[in-house]
Amino acid sequence: MAFTHILKLLPLLVLADAQGHSNISLGTSITASGAGDNNPWCSPSGDFAFGFQRLENKSLFLLAIWFDKIPEKTIVWYANGEKPVEQGSRVELTSDGKLVLSDSQGREIWRADDQVNSREAEYAAMLDTGNFVLGNRNMSTYLWESFKVPTDTMLPTQVLELGGTLDSRQERNYSRGRFQFRLLNDGNTVLNPVVSEFGYAAYYLSHTFQTGYQVVFKESGYVCVLRRDGSIVNVTRGDIFPPADFYQRATIDYDGVFRQYSHKKNSNSSEGWSIVSFIPNNICDSVNDARIHLQPQNDGGGSGICGYNSFCSLGTNGKPNCGCPPDYSFIDPNDSFSGCRPSFLQGCRVDEWKAPGDLFDIIELPNTDWNLTTYQRLQPYDENQCKSSCLNDCLCSVALFDGVVCRKMTLPFSNGRQSARVKTQALIKVRKSGLIERGAQISEKKDRSMLIKVLSGILGSSIFLNFLFLAAVCRVLLYINHKNFKKSDRVFADSETNLRTLSYKELEEATQGFKEELGRGSSGIVYKGFVEFGTRRPVAVKKIDRVLQEGEIEFKTELRVIRQTHHKNLVQLLGFCEEGGAYRLLVYEFMENGSLAGILFGNTQPKWNTRIKFAHDIAKGLTYLHEECNIQIIHCDVKPQNILLDDKFTAKISDFGLAKSLAANQSRTRTAIRGTRGYVAPEWFRNTPITSKVDVYSFGVLLLEIICCRKNAVQEARNEYEEILTDWAYDCCVEGRLIDLMENDHDAINDMKTLERLVKISLWCLQEDPSRRPNMKEVTLMLQGVDEVHMPPCPTSNSIC
Numbered sequence: 059m060a061f062t063h064i065l066k067l068l069p070l071l072v073l074a075d076a077q078g079h080s081n082i083s084l085g086t087s088i089t090a091s092g093a094g095d096n097n098p099w100c101s102p103s104g105d106f107a108f109g110f111q112r113l114e115n116k117s118l119f120l121l122a123i124w125f126d127k128i129p130e131k132t133i134v135w136y137a138n139g140e141k142p143v144e145q146g147s148r149v150e151l152t153s154d155g156k157l158v159l160s161d162s163q164g165r166e167i168w169r170a171d172d173q174v175n176s177r178e179a180e181y182a183a184m185l186d187t188g189n190f191v192l193g194n195r196n197m198s199t200y201l202w203e204s205f206k207v208p209t210d211t212m213l214p215t216q217v218l219e220l221g222g223t224l225d226s227r228q229e230r231n232y233s234r235g236r237f238q239f240r241l242l243n244d245g246n247t248v249l250n251p252v253v254s255e256f257g258y259a260a261y262y263l264s265h266t267f268q269t270g271y272q273v274v275f276k277e278s279g280y281v282c283v284l285r286r287d288g289s290i291v292n293v294t295r296g297d298i299f300p301p302a303d304f305y306q307r308a309t310i311d312y313d314g315v316f317r318q319y320s321h322k323k324n325s326n327s328s329e330g331w332s333i334v335s336f337i338p339n340n341i342c343d344s345v346n347d348a349r350i351h352l353q354p355q356n357d358g359g360g361s362g363i364c365g366y367n368s369f370c371s372l373g374t375n376g377k378p379n380c381g382c383p384p385d386y387s388f389i390d391p392n393d394s395f396s397g398c399r400p401s402f403l404q405g406c407r408v409d410e411w412k413a414p415g416d417l418f419d420i421i422e423l424p425n426t427d428w429n430l431t432t433y434q435r436l437q438p439y440d441e442n443q444c445k446s447s448c449l450n451d452c453l454c455s456v457a458l459f460d461g462v463v464c465r466k467m468t469l470p471f472s473n474g475r476q477s478a479r480v481k482t483q484a485l486i487k488v489r490k491s492g493l494i495e496r497g498a499q500i501s502e503k504k505d506r507s508m509l510i511k512v513l514s515g516i517l518g519s520s521i522f523l524n525f526l527f528l529a530a531v532c533r534v535l536l537y538i539n540h541k542n543f544k545k546s547d548r549v550f551a552d553s554e555t556n557l558r559t560l561s562y563k564e565l566e567e568a569t570q571g572f573k574e575e576l577g578r579g580s581s582g583i584v585y586k587g588f589v590e591f592g593t594r595r596p597v598a599v600k601k602i603d604r605v606l607q608e609g610e611i612e613f614k615t616e617l618r619v620i621r622q623t624h625h626k627n628l629v630q631l632l633g634f635c636e637e638g639g640a641y642r643l644l645v646y647e648f649m650e651n652g653s654l655a656g657i658l659f660g661n662t663q664p665k666w667n668t669r670i671k672f673a674h675d676i677a678k679g680l681t682y683l684h685e686e687c688n689i690q691i692i693h694c695d696v697k698p699q700n701i702l703l704d705d706k707f708t709a710k711i712s713d714f715g716l717a718k719s720l721a722a723n724q725s726r727t728r729t730a731i732r733g734t735r736g737y738v739a740p741e742w743f744r745n746t747p748i749t750s751k752v753d754v755y756s757f758g759v760l761l762l763e764i765i766c767c768r769k770n771a772v773q774e775a776r777n778e779y780e781e782i783l784t785d786w787a788y789d790c791c792v793e794g795r796l797i798d799l800m801e802n803d804h805d806a807i808n809d810m811k812t813l814e815r816l817v818k819i820s821l822w823c824l825q826e827d828p829s830r831r832p833n834m835k836e837v838t839l840m841l842q843g844v845d846e847v848h849m850p851p852c853p854t855s856n857s858i859c
């Protein structure tokens with residue numbers, strides 16, 4: 059064993075010997091070679107070498123200084139940590155006295171910059187201290203020294219001047235890490251986390267404000283701050299390590315701990331480096347130390363040692379072990395210092411109409427706190443009060459409970475720690491399982507289109523994504539629609555359709571020459587007629603104005619959309635006429651009782667229970683359009699005029715002329731212009747994607763109108779604040795005077811619970827932020843009383859609710 063070690067060392071000793079002198083003359087270079095023999099420049103003793111070190115990725119090299127006589131070849135300085143170079147790269151002491159690293163293509167990667175004097179070096183030397191220098195014979199100081207530009211390590215005799223910094227590296231490579239050891243210009247020596255050049259509050263402080271001026275690694279084996287009065291303050295606490303027998307170094311490690319190490323020289327054993335001492339004693343606690351936190355040059359605590367939302371527990375040799383709360387995971391699974399993020403949806407956005415207390419659970423984490431980032435303090439509180447307060451507070455992510463005081467936190471929280479000495483218990487709020495995946499059920503439906511299947515699967519993931527993806531879906535659908543139109547101008551009579559093709563003449567007769575007008579739709583007039591479908595039955599014939607380009611588009615859309623749908627709450631299309639390009643007619647089932655607008659705002663109001671049934675019917679129809687048919691259809695024009703009632707007063711949605719539009723810019727504008735005041739969702743007027751939530755908004759308005767039997771906007775209201783029903787309803791709901799809304803409808807007033815539920819549902823649908831609105835399926839569940847309905851917030855963000 060010992061023998062093989064000697065054999066290993068032998069060539070190195072010979073090499074150092076063979077080189078004899080260590081002054082490197084101008085024009086000399088080293089090339090990084092994969093063969094392993096990189097001929098470094100060694101110090102006279104052979105203890106240190108300067109040259110290329112191969113990295114873990116064997117095709118990359120680091121220009122470095124290392125301990126050359128020990129098996130580990132520990133690196134103490136490096137030039138190109140951020141940019142390792144490949145085989146064939148070269149470091150050269152040029153003939154004009156510059157030290158330059160260039161990559162295999164000859165591009166300069168790094169150079170030893172002499173900023174003080176632009177004198178030319180005459181030689182370079184690897185010194186026995188581990189300092190690599192460039193010198194000029196008639197100058198007393200060196201032109202450049204690796205000791206003056208340290209990386210993460212100090213060696214005995216090395217000095218850090220005011221402003222000097224050691225930067226830790228990453229755990230797995232030599233890129234710059236997260237921590238610094240610095241001698242600040244104010245004289246204090248500190249350890250601090252650093253994020254993109256900004257140093258956060260220190261977790262170690264030497265208390266040498268205005269007095270310290272140098273940090274020195276004493277050869278006898280400790281690091282200290284020299285003060286101007288000649289006294290010293292020890293940073294590390296050394297033993298006696300005779301330089302003849304020991305190597306030493308002090309390194310700010312990737313975990314933020316500044317450690318002093320020693321290594322026996324000429325050791326036969328493979329003991330390696332041993333830790334002599336380290337600071338701080340307890341890195342997890344130290345950030346919570348108020349003295350250190352109140353550093354004048356720091357304006358924030360940052361994330362602490364372990365990153366946001368994590369906690370730190372002390373391991374051996376001062377090592378921080380970082381952990382995540384339950385149901386949280388590391389942002390970078392390979393990096394425990396990257397911080398944590400919740401694996402579930404935060405806040406109360408999804409299922410908001412439920413009491414927040416029903417959405418979440420509390421998991422207890424003993425001996426843990428995040429002392430610095432609480433936003434609310436409640437006392438005296440018991441544990442259950444603390445839990446319930448956090449559960450019912452949408453902002454609260456974690457509560458800290460110490461037996462008397464309950465402190466609540468919101469994301470992100472920082473400087474977490476876990477130790478037996480911490481008496482606080484952390485109450486972590488996590489989403490109840492089962493509710494997370496709620497939206498994903500949509501994807502289980504058998505969609506004919508693979509595309510939609512894939513996209514809607516993604517929809518389950520988050521509200522934000524929902525929003526973006528719905529927009530994408532709409533655009534894609536629209537694109538497909540366009541393509542379909544092009545290739546199939548006349549394919550509607552295909553076998554899939556139950557639609558009957560009728561001639562213009564037939565329809566002219568059926569309507570007795572378009573005599574009895576039923577109403578006017580968005581692009582044409584509707585007439586009553588009778589058509590033979592086995593038996594003679596009444597129909598509504600919509601004659602579309604062929605002159606208008608839009609009329610043509612609407613005809614096709616309506617035909618295409620409605621022929622794919624079949625639901626008892628949608629008006630059924632029975633046939634159409636598309637003759638010779640001149641006539642465009644659509645034939646619907648005849649709806650005995652006209653439009654909802656007619657009966658709702660007419661003289662005799664429908665009864666409370668009938669109205670509730672209307673709401674159910676319409677919600678079911680919209681749910682079908684949004685979620686249950688083969689493609690998602692957004693109606694885009696939900697209003698009482700477009701809801702028709704059959705002989706049994708079943709409400710059915712009609713007029714799909716605008717449904718195609720989805721996200722197309724052109725139709726968006728058009729609908730905005732046409733949309734009846736009060737029914738149009740606010741996002742139409744913004745430059746945001748349109749989703750099925752626009753129908754939810756319109757449904758919200760419609761529902762209020764159904765509840766109150768009045769139009770949303772009334773010019774001659776009793777007083778000003780009653781003019782807009784949606785605003786008034788919110789006020790009444792908040793102030794608990796829903797009776798005001800109902801005039802003399804005793805059935806409704808006697809059914810206050812249902813009334814309140816319906817008003818709340820409509821206010822949820824009217825939320826300005828589409829993501830806060832429930833989807834139609836959820837609305838249906840709420841209407842049925844399956845889901846509890848929580849008090850909605852003010853629908854608009856900026857008004858005077």
Ligand SMILES: *[C@@H]1O[C@H](CO)[C@@H](O)[C@H](O)[C@H]1NC(C)=O
Nearest residue numbers: 079080081102181183193195
């Ligand atoms: C390197 O050159 C300098 C300047 O001439 C000289 O002082 C020093 O002794 C030389 N070092 C070695 C090891 O030859």
Ligand SMILES: *[C@@H]1O[C@H](CO)[C@@H](O)[C@H](O)[C@H]1NC(C)=O
Nearest residue numbers: 114115116117118142143144
């Ligand atoms: C090693 O580095 C080379 C050059 O940058 C790169 O192409 C290669 O993918 C790396 N290999 C590994 C295993 O990371």
Ligand SMILES: *[C@@H]1O[C@H](CO)[C@@H](O)[C@H](O)[C@H]1NC(C)=O
Nearest residue numbers: 139140141142228231232233
């Ligand atoms: C070093 O690792 C960090 C984190 O793992 C990474 O962000 C960085 O890009 C790496 N640097 C290099 C030069 O590979």
Ligand SMILES: *[C@@H]1O[C@H](CO)[C@@H](O)[C@H](O)[C@H]1NC(C)=O
Nearest residue numbers: 177178180194195196197198
């Ligand atoms: C430095 O050395 C150069 C020759 O190498 C000489 O010409 C010059 O006078 C010297 N300068 C000083 C200040 O000694």
Ligand SMILES: *[C@@H]1O[C@H](CO)[C@@H](O)[C@H](O)[C@H]1NC(C)=O
Nearest residue numbers: 280282290291292295296297
């Ligand atoms: C600093 O540490 C050294 C070595 O452990 C010790 O000899 C010296 O007394 C200490 N100085 C102070 C001021 O604590």
Ligand SMILES: *[C@@H]1O[C@H](CO)[C@@H](O)[C@H](O)[C@H]1NC(C)=O
Nearest residue numbers: 060061322323324325326327
């Ligand atoms: C190393 O091994 C040799 C031979 O086995 C022995 O003579 C020498 O004392 C050992 N040195 C140390 C430092 O253990």
Ligand SMILES: *[C@@H]1O[C@H](CO)[C@@H](O)[C@H](O)[C@H]1NC(C)=O
Nearest residue numbers: 230388389390391392393396
């Ligand atoms: C984590 O490390 C493993 C193995 O080194 C690697 O395969 C995986 O891609 C890494 N994951 C990430 C997210 O970097």
Ligand SMILES: *[C@@H]1O[C@H](CO)[C@@H](O)[C@H](O)[C@H]1NC(C)=O
Nearest residue numbers: 343346347348427428429430
């Ligand atoms: C935060 O931690 C520090 C240090 O442990 C402690 O002195 C302080 O009282 C704590 N603050 C609170 C609000 O608990």
